[in-house]
Amino acid sequence: MMLTVENTNAWLLSFADKLIENKEYLTDLDTAIGDGDHGNNMARGAKMIKDKLNSQDFSSVQDIFKAVAMALLSSVGGAAGPLYGSAFMGMAKQVATDDNSVDAVIKAGLESVQKRGKAVPGEKTMVDVWVPAVKALEEGKLSKDAIWEAVKSTKDMKATKGRASYLGDRSIGHIDPGATSSGYFFETLLDSNILD
Numbered sequence: 250m251m252l253t254v255e256n257t258n259a260w261l262l263s264f265a266d267k268l269i270e271n272k273e274y275l276t277d278l279d280t281a282i283g284d285g286d287h288g289n290n291m292a293r294g295a296k297m298i299k300d301k302l303n304s305q306d307f308s309s310v311q312d313i314f315k316a317v318a319m320a321l322l323s324s325v326g327g328a329a330g331p332l333y334g335s336a337f338m339g340m341a342k343q344v345a346t347d348d349n350s351v352d353a354v355i356k357a358g359l360e361s362v363q364k365r366g367k368a369v370p371g372e373k374t375m376v377d378v379w380v381p382a383v384k385a386l387e388e389g390k391l392s393k394d395a396i397w398e399a400v401k402s403t404k405d406m407k408a409t410k411g412r413a414s415y416l417g418d419r420s421i422g423h424i425d426p427g428a429t430s431s432g433y434f435f436e437t438l439l440d441s442n443i444l445d
Contacts, residue, residue, distance in 0.1 A: 250351050250444055252310045252344060258302055260441035261317055265295035267433040278426040282413040286327055287426040294325035294333070314341035328366065328411055329427060332375065335365040351443060352386040359383050366410065373408040373420060375427035382435045391444065393436055400424060400432040
């Protein structure tokens with residue numbers, strides 16, 4: 250269960266493809282409770298990730314995470330760019346330490362997201378997927394069902410962070426777009442066989 254240049258590259262290319270493929274769906278989710286730009290923003294970031302990963306030979310996983318962080322920070326607008334960028338910067342730092350197991354690396358990503366966005370579970374954000382996914386990873390129980398359960402759980406939450414919080418109770422009944430793009434992040438991690 251180790252991150253290598255090859256499997257990390259394959260995972261993140263697959264994540265980028267998933268974002269591009271689901272651009273319209275993410276836009277629809279964000280139109281209901283946000284600015285309606287999450288799909289376009291993430292797809293723009295995903296194209297930039299693909300350009301970076303396909304055009305360079307990376308010597309370390311740390312370099313891949315840094316490149317992805319910079320791609321997202323420079324191309325993704327709204328809150329998503331800084332939050333995902335922070336996640337990948339946190340992962341880049343962790344992967345260079347002695348504890349570079351997958352769960353430690355992803356947990357560092359979560360900690361960076363929470364430091365940047367100040368969100369806790371229950372506020373209808375990407376953290377509502379990252380927290381249970383990290384816990385499941387640490388227990389060796391991460392599954393697609395667990396990931397999408399976490400994404401769906403945001404539907405009944407009232408947003409108290411970000412754009413959606415302006416809607417108050419009207420945000421209830423909608424799945425959070427950031428939680429959904431995070432679902433693709435963890436789903437492609439599972440599909441990449443890194444955890445096998």
